[in-house]
Amino acid sequence: MSTYKHQVEENFIRYAKIDTTADPNSTTFPSTMKQKDLAKLLVKELIDLGLKDAEMDEWGYVFATIPGNTDKEAPTICFCSHMDTAPDVTGTNVKPIVHRNYNGSPITLPDDPTQVITIERHPYLKEKIGDDIITASGTTLLGADDKAGIAIIMDFANYIVTHPEVKHGDIRILFTPDEEVGRGVDHLDIKKLNADYGYTLDGGVLGSIEDETFSADSVKVTFKGVSAHPGYAKGKMINALKLVADFVAALPKDRWSPETTEGREGFVHPVAINGIMEEASVSFIIRDHLTEKLSKFEDELQSLAQMIIEPHNGATMVFEVKEQYRNMKEVLQSVPFVTDYAIEAMKRAGIEPRPTIIRGGTDGSRLSFMGLPCPNLFTGEMGIHSKQEYVSVQDMEKAVKTMVELIQIWEGHED
Known part of the structure; x- marks a missing residue:
């Protein structure tokens, strides 16, 4: 992928500007209809990529398929991210700012100078010196949780479609609403999804792989x-x-x-x-x-x-x-290869794996108990649910590389 021009940065900025804040007090599904604004855009972009079955159903779920191109009996793999953002901080009028070649100094957010992102408060930034860091402007969250995951999946889809030499089985794409209020898969038709194994893209630091939740x-x-x-x-x-x-x-x-x-x-x-x-x-x-x-x-x-x-x-x-929800480990311990393949993919992409646990849950927690074993992969999203949320462009690009390696590993194994 050394010559591939990634699209994650442009994707992310485009998605982050769309307000998709969830509402825990709502009785509708999705809890806010504005989440469908992003869903509609994603369907259009998937169709433009050539994924003819891309659709949004009545509940706001987005589905699409990248058909397999291998002669082998490969399982169908799903990649999933959620479209909503947390209600903890407003997601209205998000203004993403790209800080090129971050040098380690404090980042003062212009719309509220009291919001200063520092290495002391965010130690992971020490590892990101030299990266391009995206933040919000100081009065909103950024929405990297989980629009970074969406941007990664969309860039991955573009790469796979435009590089047919990469052999893979069927790939299912799923974008969900209302994960942040615990309802992300309440109305998901798991039979319609029709996948054998899955991965959520909703993790943090580079190399993190999570198969255990609360x-x-x-x-x-x-x-x-x-x-x-x-x-x-x-x-x-x-x-x-x-x-x-x-x-x-x-x-x-x-x-x-x-x-x-x-x-x-x-x-x-x-x-x-x-x-x-x-x-x-x-x-x-x-x-x-x-x-x-x-x-x-x-x-x-x-x-x-x-x-x-x-x-x-x-x-x-x-x-x-x-x-x-329940700890996904209760399911994933019976299919350890699902996690093992992700670790192997990171190593092939030159990334040090960081197996860890989640002090929380993801859509993957419930998906695992619905019959789709589903660990969580890194996106680079950090400082989530706050005005100091940030994400590294290079972390997102490395997540795409991991997914490309991962889908080839699945094509080459029989389980």
Whole structure:
């Protein structure tokens, strides 16, 4: 690929300018219809590449096929990225800026000079000196999570279509909405996708390969108090808002929380409080790499909630648990070659593999349990969900090279 002119930079800038922020409070799918603006553009670009079956379905999923060109019995491989961006920071009016030949000095973002990207805060930048770094302008996120993945897949598709000497089986392309709000594959027709194995392009540092995620549940604890006129409330009123406040204040301070855990340590994380005096609730996300630990967290949390209402005669509590996703390792450990091939592809591309775990989840978590074993590959996206998000153009180009090697490895193996 030494003479190939990559398109990832141009692709990424084009996609980053399209607002695709997801909305966790929406009841529609996708949660914001503007995600379909990017989907429509991607379908057009895929058709322009010659992928005649490219389409967006009613839910906003984008599908396309690069037909195989080998005489071998090769499995169908899917590459997937998500189109939405996180609601944590606005994705409206993103202005991507390319910082050529980064020299290691602080990057001050022009639309908000208080936003300064430094090596001290972002140590990975030490490895990126000499690279071309793309940032936002200071008032928005960048959207590298996961438009970097989309830009990579689209550049890969262009390379494969224009280089028929690269032998491969059928390749399926999938772009999903609403990954950031945990609904990325809620309406995906896995039979229509029709792939044997897959890879999400949604990882961080160069060389990272992730085949282990959190397992995840959500919990909603609702406290029901007793209403009374505040002027005549003595001995009668039980304020549900105060019950919620006492409950959150009673959470452990030295464990459980995201801010006190790392590695394979799980956490119990309150994310929203809603209510009025008579009824109030607090929502949690529960995470651990061992699925069985989720129920232990939940049992302890429920006991704590019960302890809060016990002194208040007439107060009640409802404890609701919903499964979100499970650790993809539970599936991928039975097909280790899916990860092994990605590691081999990186080595062929001259990249040092960095196997790691995800303190979170990807669409690949749920896809793996839907029958599509699906590790996560690097894109270079860093500082995600923040105004200091950035991505290296060269990291994206190396992801394309990895994919080209990977698809040839699959064509040359029989599993």
